Amino acid sequence: MSGSGGSVPKGYDSSAYPSFAVTVDIVILTMWEGRLHVLLVRRGRDPYAGTWALPGGFKRPDETLDDAARRELREETGVIAPKHLAQFGAYGDPGRDPRTNVVTVAYLAVMPDPGGLRAGTDAAAVRLWPVADAVENLPLAFDHHRILSDAIDRAAEQLEQTDLATAFVGETFALSELQSVYEELWQAEIDPANFRRSLTTLTPTTASPDSYVTPTGKRAKASPRGGRPPELFRAGGAWSTQPPVRRPRRPKERPDEA
Amino acid sequence: MSGSGGSVPKGYDSSAYPSFAVTVDIVILTMWEGRLHVLLVRRGRDPYAGTWALPGGFKRPDETLDDAARRELREETGVIAPKHLAQFGAYGDPGRDPRTNVVTVAYLAVMPDPGGLRAGTDAAAVRLWPVADAVENLPLAFDHHRILSDAIDRAAEQLEQTDLATAFVGETFALSELQSVYEELWQAEIDPANFRRSLTTLTPTTASPDSYVTPTGKRAKASPRGGRPPELFRAGGAWSTQPPVRRPRRPKERPDEA
DNA sequence: CAAATAGTGTCTCTGAGACAGTATTGG
DNA sequence: CCAATACTGTCTCAGAGACACTATTTG
Numbered sequence: 001m002s003g004s005g006g007s008v009p010k011g012y013d014s015s016a017y018p019s020f021a022v023t024v025d026i027v028i029l030t031m032w033e034g035r036l037h038v039l040l041v042r043r044g045r046d047p048y049a050g051t052w053a054l055p056g057g058f059k060r061p062d063e064t065l066d067d068a069a070r071r072e073l074r075e076e077t078g079v080i081a082p083k084h085l086a087q088f089g090a091y092g093d094p095g096r097d098p099r100t101n102v103v104t105v106a107y108l109a110v111m112p113d114p115g116g117l118r119a120g121t122d123a124a125a126v127r128l129w130p131v132a133d134a135v136e137n138l139p140l141a142f143d144h145h146r147i148l149s150d151a152i153d154r155a156a157e158q159l160e161q162t163d164l165a166t167a168f169v170g171e172t173f174a175l176s177e178l179q180s181v182y183e184e185l186w187q188a189e190i191d192p193a194n195f196r197r198s199l200t201t202l203t204p205t206t207a208s209p210d211s212y213v214t215p216t217g218k219r220a221k222a223s224p225r226g227g228r229p230p231e232l233f234r235a236g237g238a239w240s241t242q243p244p245v246r247r248p249r250r251p252k253e254r255p256d257e258a
Numbered sequence: 259m260s261g262s263g264g265s266v267p268k269g270y271d272s273s274a275y276p277s278f279a280v281t282v283d284i285v286i287l288t289m290w291e292g293r294l295h296v297l298l299v300r301r302g303r304d305p306y307a308g309t310w311a312l313p314g315g316f317k318r319p320d321e322t323l324d325d326a327a328r329r330e331l332r333e334e335t336g337v338i339a340p341k342h343l344a345q346f347g348a349y350g351d352p353g354r355d356p357r358t359n360v361v362t363v364a365y366l367a368v369m370p371d372p373g374g375l376r377a378g379t380d381a382a383a384v385r386l387w388p389v390a391d392a393v394e395n396l397p398l399a400f401d402h403h404r405i406l407s408d409a410i411d412r413a414a415e416q417l418e419q420t421d422l423a424t425a426f427v428g429e430t431f432a433l434s435e436l437q438s439v440y441e442e443l444w445q446a447e448i449d450p451a452n453f454r455r456s457l458t459t460l461t462p463t464t465a466s467p468d469s470y471v472t473p474t475g476k477r478a479k480a481s482p483r484g485g486r487p488p489e490l491f492r493a494g495g496a497w498s499t500q501p502p503v504r505r506p507r508r509p510k511e512r513p514d515e516a
Numbered sequence: 517c518a519a520a521t522a523g524t525g526t527c528t529c530t531g532a533g534a535c536a537g538t539a540t541t542g543g
Numbered sequence: 544c545c546a547a548t549a550c551t552g553t554c555t556c557a558g559a560g561a562c563a564c565t566a567t568t569t570g
Contacts, residue, residue: 017316019277022350022361058275061359065350090348090363092280092323101319103280103361105348157419176522194560196523203558226569227521246559434549452533454550461531484542485548504532 020092023104024069025056025144027151028079030111030128031168031177036184037128038148040140041076044125047098048141052129054148056104069107077126083167084110088154089147096143106147108154110167156185160247163239172216174230175199188248198244210237212244278350281362282327283314283402285409286337288369288386289426289435294442295386296406298398299334302383305356306399310387312406314362327365335384341425342368346412347405354401364405366412368425414443418505421497430474432488433457446506456502468495470502 028039040052055076059068065087073079085107092103129138135149158164159182168181179195182188199212213233222229238244286297298310313334317326323345331337343365350361387396393407416422417440426439437453440446457470471491480487496502 017279018319020280020317020319020361021275022278022280059278059350059361061276061278062352064352065348065361087348090323090345092317092363094320094322103278103317103323103363105350105361161415174522191560191562192521193523193525193562194558198559222568223521224569225520226567227519228523228567230522248559432549449533449535450548451535451550451552452531456532480541481548482542483547484540485546486540486550488549506532 018101020101020103021097022059023056023102024059024065024072024107025054025104025147026069026073026085026107026109027054027148028073028077028082028109028111029131029151029155029168030113031181031184032113032128034180036131036181038131038134039077039079040127040129040134040138042125043141051141052134052138053141054106054144055126059105065105069105069109073109079109079111079114082109082111084108084164089150091143091147093143104142104147106151108151110155110164112168112170152185156247159185159243160245161243163235163243165245166235166239169235172218172232172234174220174232175213176230178213182245186247190245190248195245202238208238208241212236212238276359278359278361279355280317281314281360282317282323282330282365283312283362283405284327284331284343284365284367285312285406286331286335286340286367286369287389287409287413287426289371289439289442290386292438294389294439296389296392297335297337298385298387298392298396300383301399309399310392310396311399312364312402313384317363323363327363327367331367337367337369337372340367340369342366342422347408349401349405351401362400362405364409366409368413368422370426370428410443414505417443417501418503419501421493421501423503424493424497427493430476430490430492432478432490433471434488440503444505448503448506453503460496466496466499470494470496 030037030039039055041055043049043051043053055072057068057072057076059065063071066085069085069087073082073085087105088108089106090103091106094101096102096104131148131152134140135145135152140148155164165178165181169177175196176192178199179190179192182195183190202208202211212235214236216232216234218232219229220232288295288297297313299313301307301309301311313330315326315330315334317323321329324343327343327345331340331343345363346366347364348361349364352359354360354362389406389410392398393403393410397403398406413422423436423439427435433454434450436457437448437450440453441448460466460469470493472494474490474492476490477487478490
């Protein structure tokens, strides 16, 4: 405990503490064309200029971490109101940022399929990437690959415990849309009949004055490849007490071929 | 984006970033006399001198957050090897520390009933508090009350998903010890017969080459109030694939009295 | 018409919970 | 003996999964 206290704030006596920059980084997940996507930005300046990265930036002293996440989300991507935004981890390994000591607080954001923003517009500095590609093939700046992986793990967990699934869909939605959220994040197939039942019928254990989904009476248009048009539902209040779908415990058996 | 870059590190061009102190704070949970306890330290200096607080301290630039947590745990409490230590949140509200801008990263640590350390030795600056008391009655420094609450919530969640329960007990343990961990964290009673079955018998879904618990052949001494001496078990390898006990979904019904 | 998707009805069986009853200790 | 704790056996039933079948669209 040596070191003379230099320009430390008043009233603090000994052993100056080291100084860090604090950032927030945001993993924004959404469903696009039935697949899970993550929103990334291309960095315009060093370090890692030209590399894809999670949107984020420096926390300011007069704002909370949550506010910083909301602000950076808006400034860097134009996303105003994600349906879910929650912190899931902090990352502070030495050297994770070549500039200086940076500790980042990572956020998971979820939004429904965005109308304006589109994947594939390569000229833009912001685009959606399929998460499978982003995790397996794409080089990411800093330790953002690890942060992205952690975010996906966390999202998969939270599907079972919260109403997170409903954050991926719009105000009204077909049950098949919701089902694809679970299937993408859990990498598992779900029987549509059983999925429907678990959402539309309340059981003794999931007793609740409210329901998980309520029919709107309207129907979406059928898919271009035919099929019956699906009924549109709205999310109900039962999610807060008891999420309806539990993650399959038994992984799908692959039949042995002789 | 105004502001002249002042004394910023070399190679970084514009808009200096604000500086923070980064700390780690550790919520250490253990079972003591059948009840869940948290280890707190009494602060020796301002701010909050004399107030009970979570152990913790400043992160150094050359160590990871996990290393900082391990170091502070050792320096402040003498705990060398917790059976569980994992980060669960970051807290950075403006003004949470009156000295300066501090962002803290919170850790959950779990250890078996410590031999040396004892609750109730009031003269000491370190003691175990029953979590119920600490959450409801005890004034804590900074925002440590909120951090403690979050830690307990997280621990309760992780019981269902990981092998966290085994971190509360020693190398060998009676099943009733393990059961009390679940009952304390979930605030629910569990039928001992059903609890035993879920740990000692593997089912088709929990298929595993290994078991959850293996008998050691030894027995503990009976309690001072009588009772059959319990068999001692050792934790097996099946926890990593599929934790054995699921949190009750249906809260205990309180029978209506007419 | 066929293909594709939406939606209904029904069977099975795991495993969680309830609970009766036995075993072994201290007092 | 009784109280207390450990342990065994058995019944029931909710609910997850499998799956056959019907309904409504596009092409």
